[in-house]
Amino acid sequence: MAQQTQGKRAAHLDGGGQYKSQIGDVVKCSRILDDNPVVKISQQLFTGLKSLFFQSMINNSLETFPKKICTQMPLINWMDFKGNHIKALTNTTFLECDALTVLFLHGNQIHLLPANTFSSLGDLGELDVSSNMITNIQRYIFVGLKYLQKLKQSFNPFSRLSEDHFESLQQLQSLDLEMIEIQNINRIMFQHIRNIPHMYVCKIKEGIVKGVGGPYKNVQNHAWVLLFHIASISSPTSAKID
Known part of the structure; x- marks a missing residue:
């Protein structure tokens, strides 16, 4: 260069x-x-x-x-x-x-x-x-x-994304959403980027996040939310939260 x-x-x-x-x-x-x-x-x-x-x-x-x-x-x-x-x-x-x-x-x-x-x-x-x-x-x-x-x-x-926001990005390897409070986060948003190895995320407001249940019902950290979604879609080892 x-x-x-x-x-x-x-x-x-x-x-x-x-x-x-x-x-x-x-x-x-x-x-x-x-x-x-x-x-x-x-x-x-x-x-x-x-x-x-x-x-x-x-x-x-x-x-x-x-x-x-x-x-x-x-x-x-x-x-x-x-x-x-x-x-x-x-x-x-x-x-x-x-x-x-x-x-x-x-x-x-x-x-x-x-x-x-x-x-x-x-x-x-x-x-x-x-x-x-x-x-x-x-x-x-x-x-x-x-x-x-x-x-x-x-x-x-x-603070909101459409469910098909990442639909075209099937080759995505790194996603940075630091300091973004996604209020409507759900599993469908990430179904097309199941092989992504790196995500950078942040804390969100405490409370119930739409689409997350069980032990993840009340969460404070995006990392846990995103890890849960991706692990549910593919193998747990395919997602690395930095």
Whole structure:
């Protein structure tokens, strides 16, 4: 991966450093523009970057994305926008991001994820939307993400999930729900991710959790709830609660 370097400081960014590496017969470019006070980026910023593989703009002040961020970057594989001020995504933001495998949106101010936000990201393997302001997760938000292996949704204020929330994520290997109080948790939610080895969970309010009975009727810890559900669906050894 490209060497990290401090980007050019500007309030509105129309260009930036581009760094090349030779991998086989393909020249793959990386651009790192971290720690800048950039508020807005235009579509022209990405013009001519047909070989861009990696884009990082960590800890800027971005408030929005272009309508279609990948239009000029058909080979973009990894995008990191942690620590910005993005408030919302649209169902066109990631259209044409066909090659994207890693997307980091941690630590923004995202409150809305439209139903088809990620539907075009068929090769996505890792998604981080943790530490945002997401209050509601649309049903079928992950449809089409059949290769997703790592999902972070922790530290968001939503409290309910649809029963088919994880239905498309049968390759999931790591799920982070830390500090999420899922009020309607039940066994059906996890039936499609029965082989997941890692879950990161947290405490919930004491009381009866819907769908849990017997010795698990009154629980205080998500770990016990999730362990119970997964152990009931597959073998007890297939679930590891960290």
